[in-house]
Amino acid sequence: MTDILDISRPFTAYDRPADAETERAVTRFLNAEARTLDREAYQEWLDHFVDEDIHYWMPDMETRNRSDARGPYRHGDSAYFDDTLSELKVRVARFVEPSAWADNPATRHLHLISNIEVYETGDPSLLAVCSAFTNVRNRNETDQDVIHGRREDVLRRHGDDFRLARRRILIVQNVLLSKNLNTFL
Amino acid sequence: MTMCRGSCQGAGRPDMTPVYPTAGSYPDFARLVNRDTAQVDRRVFSDEAVYQAELRQIFARAWLFLAHESQIPGPGDFIRTSMGEDDVIIVRQRDGSVKALLNSCPHRGNRVCMVDAGSKARGFICNYHGWSFGLDGGLRGTDGKVYEKDESFEKAQIGLTPVAQVASYKGLIFGTFDPEAPSLEEFLGDFTFYLDIMLDNEEGGTEFVGGAIRSEIDCNWKFPAENFVGDILHAFWTHQSGAQAILGGGVDLGKRYDELAFQASVYGHGIETNLDKVGNTRTLGYPELVDYVFDLSERARARLGEVRARAIGAVSSATVFPNMSFLPGQNTFRVWHPRGPGKIELVSWTIVNRNAPERIKDLYRKGVMMTFSPGGVFEMDDGENWEYSTRVNQGFVTRQQPLHYALGLGSEDLERNLPGIVHKGSLNDANQRLFYTRWAEFMEHDNWADLQNGATAAPARTRAAAE
Amino acid sequence: MIELCNSTDVVEGEILRRDVDGLPAVALTRHEGQIFVFPDTCPHAEESLSEGWVEDGRVVCGVHFAEFELGSGEVHNRPAGCPNLTFFTCEDRDGKVFARLKEEA
Ligand code: FES
Numbered sequence: 204m205t206d207i208l209d210i211s212r213p214f215t216a217y218d219r220p221a222d223a224e225t226e227r228a229v230t231r232f233l234n235a236e237a238r239t240l241d242r243e244a245y246q247e248w249l250d251h252f253v254d255e256d257i258h259y260w261m262p263d264m265e266t267r268n269r270s271d272a273r274g275p276y277r278h279g280d281s282a283y284f285d286d287t288l289s290e291l292k293v294r295v296a297r298f299v300e301p302s303a304w305a306d307n308p309a310t311r312h313l314h315l316i317s318n319i320e321v322y323e324t325g326d327p328s329l330l331a332v333c334s335a336f337t338n339v340r341n342r343n344e345t346d347q348d349v350i351h352g353r354r355e356d357v358l359r360r361h362g363d364d365f366r367l368a369r370r371r372i373l374i375v376q377n378v379l380l381s382k383n384l385n386t387f388l
Numbered sequence: 389m390t391m392c393r394g395s396c397q398g399a400g401r402p403d404m405t406p407v408y409p410t411a412g413s414y415p416d417f418a419r420l421v422n423r424d425t426a427q428v429d430r431r432v433f434s435d436e437a438v439y440q441a442e443l444r445q446i447f448a449r450a451w452l453f454l455a456h457e458s459q460i461p462g463p464g465d466f467i468r469t470s471m472g473e474d475d476v477i478i479v480r481q482r483d484g485s486v487k488a489l490l491n492s493c494p495h496r497g498n499r500v501c502m503v504d505a506g507s508k509a510r511g512f513i514c515n516y517h518g519w520s521f522g523l524d525g526g527l528r529g530t531d532g533k534v535y536e537k538d539e540s541f542e543k544a545q546i547g548l549t550p551v552a553q554v555a556s557y558k559g560l561i562f563g564t565f566d567p568e569a570p571s572l573e574e575f576l577g578d579f580t581f582y583l584d585i586m587l588d589n590e591e592g593g594t595e596f597v598g599g600a601i602r603s604e605i606d607c608n609w610k611f612p613a614e615n616f617v618g619d620i621l622h623a624f625w626t627h628q629s630g631a632q633a634i635l636g637g638g639v640d641l642g643k644r645y646d647e648l649a650f651q652a653s654v655y656g657h658g659i660e661t662n663l664d665k666v667g668n669t670r671t672l673g674y675p676e677l678v679d680y681v682f683d684l685s686e687r688a689r690a691r692l693g694e695v696r697a698r699a700i701g702a703v704s705s706a707t708v709f710p711n712m713s714f715l716p717g718q719n720t721f722r723v724w725h726p727r728g729p730g731k732i733e734l735v736s737w738t739i740v741n742r743n744a745p746e747r748i749k750d751l752y753r754k755g756v757m758m759t760f761s762p763g764g765v766f767e768m769d770d771g772e773n774w775e776y777s778t779r780v781n782q783g784f785v786t787r788q789q790p791l792h793y794a795l796g797l798g799s800e801d802l803e804r805n806l807p808g809i810v811h812k813g814s815l816n817d818a819n820q821r822l823f824y825t826r827w828a829e830f831m832e833h834d835n836w837a838d839l840q841n842g843a844t845a846a847p848a849r850t851r852a853a854a855e
Numbered sequence: 856m857i858e859l860c861n862s863t864d865v866v867e868g869e870i871l872r873r874d875v876d877g878l879p880a881v882a883l884t885r886h887e888g889q890i891f892v893f894p895d896t897c898p899h900a901e902e903s904l905s906e907g908w909v910e911d912g913r914v915v916c917g918v919h920f921a922e923f924e925l926g927s928g929e930v931h932n933r934p935a936g937c938p939n940l941t942f943f944t945c946e947d948r949d950g951k952v953f954a955r956l957k958e959e960a
Pocket residue numbers: 493494495496497498514515516517518519
């Protein structure tokens with residue numbers, strides 16, 4: 204496996220920014236993805252934005268002393284997501300059931316994506332993409348959940364388009380200030 | 389003690405002895421649970437005075453789950469958790485024993501340990517003025533320049549207040565703030581018979597997967613606790629979508645439901661199970677785990693007997709009163725920490741057999757995440773039910789309205805040779821009634837003799853079955 | 856030099872405190888056979904170093920965990936404002952430990 208696809212490794216090399224055209228294409232991709240998630244089109248998301256070998260990981264964020272070698276998260280420990288494509292499909296299968304009560308009545312979703320940076324990697328087919336997000340979910344009358352975090356994505360070029368091959372999601376919350384996570388980030 | 393008035397001449401030395409509050413008696417609150425009509429008054433979910441009484445009568449007295457031994461394997465390893473709303477540090481001592489300490493500095497009260505967990509700590513230093521405490525909670529020192537000359541200061545008298553009693557049952561560490569509380573095993577009573585389904589189905593016992601998932605739910609803590617103590621009923625409706633996604637069909641209690649399924653309760657702790665062998669494990673979505681549990685269950689027959697061997701992976705759920713719950717076979721393990729009458733912090737872990745292959749442990753980790761974590765296909769739909777069951781009681785008229793807890797009245801099983809108060813069928817409100825009966829006992833009684841010999845105690849007849 | 860104790864009293868890895876007439880208390884330890892003598896008073900906030908311990912060739916103060924290298928006294932894991940520790944010159948002579956506790960002319 205290419206190192207950069209290894210979910211446990213953070214990006215380190217930020218010295219080869221992609222050209223403006225690539226950056227614009229990636230931005231378009233991420234914005235379209237966000238819009239797809241906002242309208243709960245999860246099957247479309249799997250079909251058009253996610254690659255076969257996706258590794259989608261969101262660890263729990265522990266509060267640890269700076270001197271603690273374990274750090275705030277570690278792959279292999281507790282996580283909110285640590286999914287391959289077949290596992291993402293299970294989650295989507297629940298979303299589309301009429302009795303998915305946490306989604307019926309519908310939740311109002313907004314994915315705000317910002318701080319997008321795009322870097323070339325050692326593999327010309329792969330791009331390292333950093334972004335930050337604000338995720339807002341509002342339900343019923345006044346139930347509102349907001350999550351902020353960062354994503355470290357690896358996008359694979361598919362012709363003129365891209366597919367998500369790896370996503371690390373690092374949120375800023377220790378205790379998730381929400382009862383659930385009925386969305387993808 | 390009076391504070392210094394102008395001149396401090398003759399001021400007494402402060403008394404720094406730890407304080408363990410005593411219980412009272414709240415018969416009016418106890419009456420909110422009506423055993424005759426099988427009803428629970430909604431004020432138990434919304435009233436601030438009831439909540440404060442719970443902190444005193446229940447959370448300051450009952451044995452509460454603190455940590456799994458595997459989370460703090462070596463000296464100086466610690467985790468931070470709550471007992472009710474009290475913040476505590478659980479720390480392994482140099483001699484291998486475990487201490488639990490109130491996480492509040494005796495100087496100005498500041499929280500001393502600010503992190504979730506850590507390893508090989510040398511002690512705990514308060515960020516405010518630098519008072520330093522050993523792993524045993526004793527004050528090691530502060531600032532010799534200042535305090536050496538101060539006559540009121542007697543280091544040996546000062547420390548983090550220790551949780552009055554700490555004890556383990558098969559890997560689970562519990563603590564109580566009540567020095568008078570009976571032993572942990574007496575508190576658990578014959579329920580240990582059922583705990584062993586999860587904790588002792590194989591040589592080597594259990595461990596927790598690293599880390600923890602924490603989340604907040606705006607509900608009263610008793611809704612999730614009663615849900616796990618005996619509400620398999622909700623699975624059909626609440627979790628239809630999750631079951632469809634994973635199993636491609638509805639929740640299935642097995643073909644021999646009428647013959648096998650039961651609920652059992654001891655001191656308000658309860659389990660419901662269908663003895664269908666792998667129903668819970670199947671919901672994790674990994675056939676490899678189902679094979680593993682079939683095999684485990686076969687091997688466990690010698691150790692646990694037929695009934696409990698069938699329960700290892702069966703559709704089932706359990707709560708240890710007041711606020712620790714788990715799902716056998718599913719292997720989620722959780723505590724519902726109260727945060728006011730209308731809020732909880734849920735902390736959940738994955739429990740696995742220590743001797744299970746690494747691959748199996750990882751599948752459990754992933755399976756629990758897929759089902760019983762905030763993004764899991766089952767847990768996803770629980771929270772809103774509990775939130776609105778709580779929140780509607782803001783309505784003055786609404787909270788006067790009766791609730792129905794009467795499913796399975798008269799279904800007690802007096803024949804079956806199992807420990808505890810046993811009821812036929814898992815689709816039953818029996819365990820929930822007994823959970824609230826236990827709750828009422830805690831409200832009513834100020835002493836353990838009454839607490840341990842009331843309506844929720846296992847009948848003597850069934851005690852033999854636990855031997 | 857002042858006589859402090861029998862050298863057999865100084866045990867590998869342990870810290871021994873000695874009161875000396877007219878002078879602040881001193882602490883002694885033995886590491887890899889060699890004896891070290893230093894002030895018992897931690898230069899950080901004047902707590903007693905003999906209530907700390909020795910770990911990886913360093914004296915660790917049990918209060919705020921300042922670590923001082925045996926011999927050089929160089930401070931690690933330094934609480935704000937904590938200077939290095941000054942070790943005393945010492946000698947193991949005929950089974951007794953002697954140390955130079957103050958500047959002798
Ligand atoms: S409050 Fe802890 S040192 Fe002052």
